[in-house]
Amino acid sequence: MKIIVCVKHVPDTAATIKIAGDSGYEDSDIKFVANPYDEHGIEEAVSIVEKQGGEVVILTVGKAEAVSTIRSALAMGAHRAILVKTETQFLDSSLTAKALKSAIEQDGLPDIIFTGKGSVDTESFQTQYRLARSFDIPIVNEVSTLNIEGDKAVAQRET
Template identity: 45%
Template sequence: MNIVACVKQVPDTEAAIKVKPDGSGIEEAGIKWVMNPYDEFGVEEALKLKEKFGGDVTIVSVGPARALETIRTALAMGADKGIHINDPALEGADAYNIAAALAAAIKGIPHDIIFCGQRAIDDDAGQVGSVLAEFLGIPQVTFVTKLDVEGASIKVIRPIEGAQLLIQSSLPCVVTAQKGLNEPRYASLPGIMKAKKKPVDVKDAAGLGVTVAPKAKIAKTLPPPARPPGKIICGEEPAEKARELAKLLREEAKVI
């Protein structure tokens, strides 16, 4: 089984995000970069399938030079090879263009299942997996928390509001991973050593035959809207504070 896992390098979840004064983006200085947590679930699932069925796991990432660390992390976890798409024109590009570049790279390699995170925790757009599936002309199953391969198809669990769905899809297919799918492994020390020698192909848009033509842009980045200062409710006893809170929620906020 040939598997592709797409990964993106993003700021760590604990990172404080500072907006540039001119609103052109965020300050990157001091940020710790990690693999997007949802992509980690994809890589882990890819490795589990490889262990079960054999085959190759290819990691594909679009990003600047530093994104290579994230590809190496996935290789250290056990993936076989990487494709690093590094092109300034794709920096901060919209989902359509990112997916076009990924599709161009993936078309050239055998693929039964392609994993993406359900979204990246930086821009939170959550579009690339589905647009990639469209470019490749294959089905998608998104927000997957369980996956089983059955012959030439897969069965997955996808939670929705108030229910979960058991969905069958033909292969090849794009699967977007949701938390709950698995527990990603840590890279072992021998894994890290081996990863250094695994092949990573570096490509740019032209090399992939892709012309970058923006469809959407972030015109401005702003700090989150300020909240008015809150009220600390004082009182002698918990009961007194609770009474005051209930009253405020009822009469001032009018939410109960």
């Protein structure tokens, strides 16, 4: 089983952000980490692959510095990673979904794609929906229980 986990490189939520005019903020002194919601996806993907076999592939869109987040994901048990390099830290959700889709198509379609429920930086909460729509696949958000048996996945969520 091949599971792709989309992981965003975000400022640590404990970081002090300095506003830098119209350009956003100054990030030279900020520690960046894996988006906390995405870490749940990494943990679940690794757990599934440990039981059923396969591989966990981390997919990140961001600046070259995002390699530190990728290393953290690999340390959690992921098998390999893909970094789609950009010049800016923040792309809108439409561009991010397009970049993710292109990378997934080039790497080969997975059995399942995990994302967090959203990112703690921009909180647009749109990328996962745009990505699912681009592949014309179903999406379930805020999953609390996931059971995969063969080619069938049953997800439960709280509402």
